[in-house]
Amino acid sequence: MKPNPTHIGQVESVSGNSVTIKMASNYPSNMPIVDGTVYRIGQIGSFLKIPLGYANLYGLITQAGVLAMPESLLVAYKENPSIADGHRWLRMILVGEQIGSSFERGVLQSPTSGDQVHLVTNEDLRIVYGGYNAQSSIVIGNQSASEGLAAQLDMDKLISRHCAILGATGSGKSNAVSIVVKAIAEKPFPSARVLMIDPHGEYASSLAGKCRVFRVGAIAGEGELCVPFWALPFKELMAIFPGKLSDQNEDYIRGKVLEMKRAWAADVEGLREEAITADSPIPFSIKQLWFDLDNFERMTFRKDQETLMDLTEEGDAETLKSNLYPAAAPGGGEPFLNNKAKGILGFLDGMRSRLLDQRYQFLFEPEGYCPDIEGQAPSDLPSLFATWFGHGFPISILDLSAIPSDIMQAISGSILKIVYDALYWGQTTLVGGKQQPLFVVLDEAHAYLKAGEDSISSRTVQAIAKEGRKYGVGMLLVTQRPSELDETVLSQCGSIIALRMTNTRDKGHVSSAMQDELREMADVLSSLRTGEAIVSGEAVRIPSRVKFFQADNAVKSSDPIASKLWANPQPDVAEYEASVRNWRNQSFN
Numbered sequence: 001m002k003p004n005p006t007h008i009g010q011v012e013s014v015s016g017n018s019v020t021i022k023m024a025s026n027y028p029s030n031m032p033i034v035d036g037t038v039y040r041i042g043q044i045g046s047f048l049k050i051p052l053g054y055a056n057l058y059g060l061i062t063q064a065g066v067l068a069m070p071e072s073l074l075v076a077y078k079e080n081p082s083i084a085d086g087h088r089w090l091r092m093i094l095v096g097e098q099i100g101s102s103f104e105r106g107v108l109q110s111p112t113s114g115d116q117v118h119l120v121t122n123e124d125l126r127i128v129y130g131g132y133n134a135q136s137s138i139v140i141g142n143q144s145a146s147e148g149l150a151a152q153l154d155m156d157k158l159i160s161r162h163c164a165i166l167g168a169t170g171s172g173k174s175n176a177v178s179i180v181v182k183a184i185a186e187k188p189f190p191s192a193r194v195l196m197i198d199p200h201g202e203y204a205s206s207l208a209g210k211c212r213v214f215r216v217g218a219i220a221g222e223g224e225l226c227v228p229f230w231a232l233p234f235k236e237l238m239a240i241f242p243g244k245l246s247d248q249n250e251d252y253i254r255g256k257v258l259e260m261k262r263a264w265a266a267d268v269e270g271l272r273e274e275a276i277t278a279d280s281p282i283p284f285s286i287k288q289l290w291f292d293l294d295n296f297e298r299m300t301f302r303k304d305q306e307t308l309m310d311l312t313e314e315g316d317a318e319t320l321k322s323n324l325y326p327a328a329a330p331g332g333g334e335p336f337l338n339n340k341a342k343g344i345l346g347f348l349d350g351m352r353s354r355l356l357d358q359r360y361q362f363l364f365e366p367e368g369y370c371p372d373i374e375g376q377a378p379s380d381l382p383s384l385f386a387t388w389f390g391h392g393f394p395i396s397i398l399d400l401s402a403i404p405s406d407i408m409q410a411i412s413g414s415i416l417k418i419v420y421d422a423l424y425w426g427q428t429t430l431v432g433g434k435q436q437p438l439f440v441v442l443d444e445a446h447a448y449l450k451a452g453e454d455s456i457s458s459r460t461v462q463a464i465a466k467e468g469r470k471y472g473v474g475m476l477l478v479t480q481r482p483s484e485l486d487e488t489v490l491s492q493c494g495s496i497i498a499l500r501m502t503n504t505r506d507k508g509h510v511s512s513a514m515q516d517e518l519r520e521m522a523d524v525l526s527s528l529r530t531g532e533a534i535v536s537g538e539a540v541r542i543p544s545r546v547k548f549f550q551a552d553n554a555v556k557s558s559d560p561i562a563s564k565l566w567a568n569p570q571p572d573v574a575e576y577e578a579s580v581r582n583w584r585n586q587s588f589n
């Protein structure tokens with residue numbers, strides 16, 4: 001009888017769902033030809049099957065070579081290599097079971113030693129990789145095991161259970177993000193909602209026609225990016241200013257902010273006064289707040305500690321100019337210091353310099369949303385959200401490339417916080433996350449989500465990771481340094497797309513975030529090609545090695561190119577004048 005060309009060996013031992021396979025010593029080749037197709041045996045990340053009666057068990061190869069031997073044999077082999085006797089070894093984990101034309105993840109039965117092991121043909125793979133729901137699946141590339149087979153993701157799981165794209169620099173992360181987001185945007189969903197935080201301004205070109213771009217200093221066709229400071233919770237707002245406040249002083253300022261927010265709310269119908277707190281997203285004049293606090297610190301009095309001294313110079317809240325009083329006399333005479341002063345002039349100084357810092361204009365003087373001295377803003381938050389999400393495109397890109405990296409955390413954190421709060425509180429409305437889910441893409445997540453750091457961005461991302469699912473906010477985290485990312489956040493990602501990665505620490509973090517059975521596969525991560533990934537978790541029916549498509553419009557990288565720019569003639573040294581003037585003026589023009 002002619003041997004079956006798909007039969008490659010037999011089960012040697014089984015432990016849990018890990019199976020050791022001994023390849024037949026007379027198996028002709030590592031690259032057999034079955035029905036005219038060449039197959040490669042023993043590729044990490046490829047499949048083998050074990051027929052058991054009317055079902056087929058499928059396993060994913062995690063190890064090949066001597067180390068895949070059962071432990072007991074390995075010891076003997078080290079003493080005496082000849083016992084291998086021409087056999088080769090593979091280790092695989094069982095991942096699913098096929099009955100007829102249906103494939104289910106997980107196995108109900110287990111093989112026993114001696115069972116036959118077969119290679120998996122394209123016909124079989126079609127069954128394994130098939131079975132996605134057409135409405136909710138997206139195609140992102142091809143299966144590495146067989147280029148003719150599409151690699152798909154379950155979009156619903158991807159969004160609701162969060163996902164991480166991890167890989168070394170240049171491994172193809174941004175390209176993968178583009179492909180995933182574009183595939184979502186190309187679905188015929190009129191109310192798809194994707195928010196991309198784009199630190200390098202990379203995505204606008206590859207997603208052109210599907211997105212609206214917002215940036216600080218917008219050019220034609222884009223929207224101006226602004227984030228009203230008053231929508232932030234009190235503590236987050238204070239954290240943006242340099243310098244620390246004692247708990248008492250923080251309470252003192254909180255009280256002032258509350259007063260101002262209450263005053264605004266008193267004129268508005270439909271707001272419950274007792275629900276207003278210093279955290280409520282209600283406009284108030286931060287300049288007036290600064291001015292009042294500053295004035296209180298500077299006041300000096302006559303002997304009675306009640307009569308104010310006459311001003312020596314009148315200040316102005318609008319321009320952040322302090323009221324000045326005659327200086328307190330040393331040694332107990334008039335004028336006297338305000339003995340109720342809080343000693344926060346240092347903090348107020350830092351606050352003033354932030355309020356004047358041009359780079360923070362998007363926050364403290366947001367165009368259209370900046371309250372006047374009375375606390376009245378021309379436009380309110382509903383119109384901000386309408387601008388961000390009601391433009392008719394499925395994707396909103398917030399381009400942060402023009403923003404210095406030291407304030408990136410504050411910005412991305414503030415944006416996420418405001419959006420998340422709006423979707424959380426909107427859960428009973430049609431624009432809340434429960435009715436219209438939001439998919440948030442965070443590229444270069446390590447830049448503002450450092451492990452162990454207590455910032456508005458990391459707090460918000462942690463909250464979304466933990467409970468976003470319930471409120472319809474999903475996240476796609478992208479980073480080249482998984483080891484710097486907060487581990488609890490990574491562990492909340494239901495799907496992991498692991499591209500090439502060489503750093504051992506990073507690989508360790510990735511493998512610990514992957515399903516237990518796949519940990520042994522971490523070693524293969526360093527040998528993946530650009531754009532190739534191990535995809536595991538809830539968004540795929542079965543863990544697989546995938547080659548992403550390449551985006552048509554290459555993702556743009558906006559770094560200055562030395563070889564091109566240094567070819568220009570030497571600039572006039574007078575340019576340094578302008579540079580220093582800008583620095584002093586805190587402006588770029």
Ligand SMILES: Nc1ncnc2c1ncn2[C@@H]1O[C@H](COP(=O)(O)OP(=O)(O)OP(=O)(O)O)[C@@H](O)[C@H]1O
Binds near residue numbers: 167531554
């Ligand atoms: N699937 C793919 N097929 C072919 N080429 C690819 C693929 N994915 C990425 N590339 C190419 O690899 C290069 C790097 O890709 P990309 O910018 O996506 O990497 P990255 O991981 O985002 O890098 P960085 O960490 O620097 O942001 C690009 O030139 C891109 O065109």
Ligand SMILES: [Mg+2]
Binds near residue numbers: 174
């Ligand atoms: Mg990138």
